[in-house]
Amino acid sequence: MNGVTVSAKVNGDAVQYVCPADESLLDVLRNRLNLTGVKEGCGTGDCGACSITLDGRLVCSCLVLGAEAEGREIGTVEGLSEGGKLHPLQEEFIEKAALQCGICTPGFLVAAKSLLERNPNPTEEEIRYALAGNLCRCTGYDKIVRAVQSAAKIMRRGKKVAR
Amino acid sequence: MRFESPTTTKAAATLLASESGIAHVLAGGTDLLVRMKMGAIEPDLIVDIKRIESLRTLKVAAAGVQIGAAVPAVRLSESEKLRNLWPGVVEAANLIGSDQIQGRCTVVGNLCNASPAADSVPALIAAGAKALVVGPKGKRRVAVEKVVLGPGRTSLARDEFIEAVVLPARTGKSADAYLRFTPRTEMDIAVVSAAINLTLSRGIVQSAKVVLGAVAPTAVVVPAAAKALIGSKLDDAALDKMVAACRAACNPIDDKRGTIEYRTKVAGVMARRAALIAYERAGGSK
Numbered sequence: 001m002n003g004v005t006v007s008a009k010v011n012g013d014a015v016q017y018v019c020p021a022d023e024s025l026l027d028v029l030r031n032r033l034n035l036t037g038v039k040e041g042c043g044t045g046d047c048g049a050c051s052i053t054l055d056g057r058l059v060c061s062c063l064v065l066g067a068e069a070e071g072r073e074i075g076t077v078e079g080l081s082e083g084g085k086l087h088p089l090q091e092e093f094i095e096k097a098a099l100q101c102g103i104c105t106p107g108f109l110v111a112a113k114s115l116l117e118r119n120p121n122p123t124e125e126e127i128r129y130a131l132a133g134n135l136c137r138c139t140g141y142d143k144i145v146r147a148v149q150s151a152a153k154i155m156r157r158g159k160k161v162a163r
Numbered sequence: 164m165r166f167e168s169p170t171t172t173k174a175a176a177t178l179l180a181s182e183s184g185i186a187h188v189l190a191g192g193t194d195l196l197v198r199m200k201m202g203a204i205e206p207d208l209i210v211d212i213k214r215i216e217s218l219r220t221l222k223v224a225a226a227g228v229q230i231g232a233a234v235p236a237v238r239l240s241e242s243e244k245l246r247n248l249w250p251g252v253v254e255a256a257n258l259i260g261s262d263q264i265q266g267r268c269t270v271v272g273n274l275c276n277a278s279p280a281a282d283s284v285p286a287l288i289a290a291g292a293k294a295l296v297v298g299p300k301g302k303r304r305v306a307v308e309k310v311v312l313g314p315g316r317t318s319l320a321r322d323e324f325i326e327a328v329v330l331p332a333r334t335g336k337s338a339d340a341y342l343r344f345t346p347r348t349e350m351d352i353a354v355v356s357a358a359i360n361l362t363l364s365r366g367i368v369q370s371a372k373v374v375l376g377a378v379a380p381t382a383v384v385v386p387a388a389a390k391a392l393i394g395s396k397l398d399d400a401a402l403d404k405m406v407a408a409c410r411a412a413c414n415p416i417d418d419k420r421g422t423i424e425y426r427t428k429v430a431g432v433m434a435r436r437a438a439l440i441a442y443e444r445a446g447g448s449k
Contacts, residue, residue, distance in 0.1 A: 004166055021166035021209065022199065044197045046350070048263055057237065057266035063196045064267070065189070067166040068211055111262065132349035133261020 004067040010035065011079030019066040026050045028066035029076060037077035037106045041135065048134035051107035052076050058114040060133075077106035080113065088151040088158070089113055098147035100138035108134050112148045120156055124149065168211040172218070172297050172326055175210050180299040180322040182208045188324045189213075190233050191267035193260065194276045218326055223248065228330040232271035236283075237262075239270070249330055250444055251339030251358055251437075255286035258343060261350055271325045277311045277381075278352075284311065285358035285376040286341040288384060291331045298323035313380045335369070337362040338444030340437045343376070344429050346420075353377045354421040357409070357433035359441045361392070366447045368392045373405065373438075378413040378430050385412045388434065396449065397442045405438065406431035 003018040010033060017032045026043075029035045029052070041047035043062045050061040053075035080087040089109050092098070099105045108131065115122060115130040122130065127148050128141070136144060169175045179186050184207030189195055198204045212218050218233040223245045230239070236256040239245055246253050252270075259268050259282050270283040274294065284307065292307045299322055307328060310317050319325070339360040345351035356376035362369045373388035387408035395401035415426035442449075 021164045022206075024196070024200075043200055045193055045260065045264055048261065051263055054266070057235070058263050059266045060263045062200075063192050063264075065166065065192070065196070065209070065211075068168075068189075068192075068213070070168070114262070129349060130262055133263040 006066060006070045008069040008072050008074055010074045011076060017066070021065070021067050023066045024062050025052070025054075025064040025066045025069055025074070026061040028069070029061060029074070032066075035076050035078050039103050039106060041103065041107075046135070047104070047107070048111060048131075049104050049107040051110040051134065053110065053114060058111055075110070077109050080109060087113070088154045089116075089148065092147040092151040092154070093144070096143050096147040096150060098139060098143040099136075104134060104136045104138075108136065108144055112151070115148070116152055116155060120159075121152060122148075164206055165208045166211065167208065168214045170214050170216070172212075172215055175212055175215060175324065176297050176299050176322065178208065178210050179324065184208065186210065186321075188232075188275075190218075190269045190272045191235060191264075193264050193268040194272060212324070215326075221245075226332045229327050230270055230329075231327045232269060232325055234269060235266055236268050236270065237265040240265075248333050249290060249339060251341040251360065251441065252283065252286045252290050252292075252330065255341035255343075255356075255358065256283045258282045258341075258353075271328060274307060274310055274328070275317055275319070275325060277313070277315050277317050279314055279380055279382070280353040280356070280377040281311075281382070282341070282343060282353060282356065282376070285356055285374040285382045286339065287328060287330075288382055289339055289341075289358035289360040289372045289374045291360070291372065292328045293331075294325045295327045295329065296323050297326045302326075304329075308382065308384055311381045335362050335364060336446045338441050338446075340440035340444060342433045342437045342440070344433055352420075355415075355426050355429045355433055357430065357437045359434065359437045361438070361441045361445050361447075363442070363445045363447050366396050368395055368397065368442075368447075373409065373434060375409060375412060375430050375434065378415040378426050380414075383412050383414075385409055388412070392438060396447065397438060398449075402435050402438065406435050409434040 039049040041049035045060045186208040213233040218231040222229040273283045341358045343353035343356035371389040371392040388405045391404035413427040
């Protein structure tokens, strides 16, 4: 195998892997690092099921080569919970029944977290635009939007308490 | 396939020039990786240019703007200064794909992909942008409208790549605007688009550039449409003349996304609206 050796950080942990030069970061995460939260829907950047953050930017991991990740910081859905406690977005997705089959959910969670970091109080329209790169064939999106609104509210309240 | 990530443009040019097989430049990868996945291309060498510091640079000033080939589109909208100077270029670049795509895709990539429906290309041409081309023999500067020859085809030699696009100095009361028609508001490809760049003096158009997208094999510059606007305050007669010139310049395809008649008609509608937006942004009032 004409492999590339890569050192990166995934959800804060240092990782090292060897992959073929043309292997996607999506396949690296799933098959080499066993992070199967990241899903392959389309493989062409249309559905957002493979959404991750790369150095803090939301991207589709199917459109990144594993070889490109040298020295980069990767964030996946596995990094959302802290010490076994679910992230407010995860709690609210469950509470508001914002999923059915669940394939799109990790991508929606990562994309929604990225949105709320940039904009803690988005309007419904802003949420729908920000999540336009994530496709869901079960929910009709409405419950997902409600869950994000509800999580945003909880997170804003949490910040006030923390202060 | 080999993967290289050089740290200088010179090293990148050498890698491309010395490759006997198929070599491709990787910036955002949002087109390249899709084509690899589909089996449309099987590169022997990928040259990732994102480790080249100068290519990751976005320089914004009234005296000129330089957008490095590795600058993702999201960084354009994050620059308030750029949004004020070139709102049309920024809105065009930000229409490409989703937030996920915005985090990776680049305007130079959008240009080199050479799609007739590329969103940023008409806006760059209207802005008078130049591409900085690097090759083994050195550098050259070429107008953006000279880069795309047809769908998927560019005027770049196989050992050349674009390191940046530059926008000219902004003078006087100037502004640009870009509009596209798509059946959906997001995640779609232009059926028709129009980019317009205007400079005003006392509310009268002094100079104009009108460019249409997705109505021909390449973006179309319409000098007759610009001429119709110059000397006017965008009154209805001037706009009607511009619309007629735009429609006359259309040479679209007929497909499921739009018929020839439809694209030709909507090209005029998009151009009229874009002209009014650019006019208002430049400080003109009717």
